């Protein structure tokens with residue numbers, strides 16, 4: 001049977017070989033990619049890293065260097081986001097604080113955010129999950145007004161924009177990821193973009209001091225990327241997902257990853273795919289649009305609404321099941337139909353033990369994030385989705401009742 005992977009970026013043989021040749025032959029390919037990403041975000045500078053989570057640690061450490069007040073040790077993160085985010089905050093020696101989310105948009109609840117005591121806050125981190133922009137203009141204004149830094153986490157939102165401004169370009173530092181399920185991928189990798197002189201000086205110094213990714217590791221990543229480019233195809237993915245030990249789609253706590261510079265040859269693949277970003281995003285948006293239309297015809301489901309002036313990049317299409325007890329059956333029927341529906345991150349961050357044990361009492365109750373964690377389903381949007389996907393999704397969900 002064919003199975004449509006939950007997320008991913010198709011890499012044709014031609015893109016793979018172009019990427020390989022560029023990565024191996026063009027010694028300035030990493031600088032070219034960095035320039036393109038900085039320009040994309042509307043920032044002056046860009047640094048490439050081994051992973052997005054490593055990039056986040058570097059950004060937070062550099063923010064700490066750049067801010068003179070030593071009491072500013074708290075970092076506000078949305079109560080529902082990738083576990084790598086609070087893991088990076090803790091790894092940087094800082095204190096995570098949680099802000100509950102708005103279950104309609106998945107953006108931080110602005111009222112809750114306004115009510116924070118900002119006197120010990122170093123930075124706010126956005127989420128832009130599934131490529132849907134948060135209310136970044138309002139969050140940026142609040143950060144400015146309260147004198148805290150803003151890290152615009154666009155790990156899932158390269159190619160998305162809000163009011164014609166690129167996601168990742170809001171606030172002081174932007175972050176992109178090139179991991180497996182993101183907008184474009186070299187299986188591993190991340191980037192920071194920034195302009196503020198004090199911050200860029202610190203990021204630059206810290207980045208210069210990092211070791212490079214060992215060539216043997218990069219060679220292994222390239223081999224895996226070759227396998228990924230073949231196996232993401234629906235005809236082969238069904239076989240892959242049943243292999244034991246791959247842990248596909250599992251969310252696990254990880255905080256001992258290395259902080260390294262990006263493996264330069266990987267920039268060949270990422271920069272080739274960056275050239276396809278527009279058309280990839282358009283395909284994902286078109287798929288998300290027809291999925292949304294099908295979902296809105298079904299009772300008891302709520303599609304996440306992007307802000308009015310947003311152009312989302314839709315790494316996946318999320319929706320909420322009004323009756324959370326129906327969720328497992330819905331996902332099971334979709335999976336039976338060969339559709340990679342997933343429950344996304346399994347818990348609100350207040351219910352992740354490694355985060356909860358660091359939190360003040362006030363941050364342990366996040367009702368909206370809990371509701372989202374218990375009711376969210378994500379659907380694939382990548383270009384391997386067949387034209388009848390929306391109809392098949394509708395049928396599978398109807399059959400789950």
Ligand SMILES: *Cc1c(COP(=O)(O)O)cnc(C)c1O
Pocket residue numbers: 051052053054081082084085127129153155156177178179188189190
């Ligand atoms: C994936 C992700 C990260 C971390 O990126 P990696 O490259 O996987 O380390 C950070 N934030 C969000 C929202 C993500 O989805």
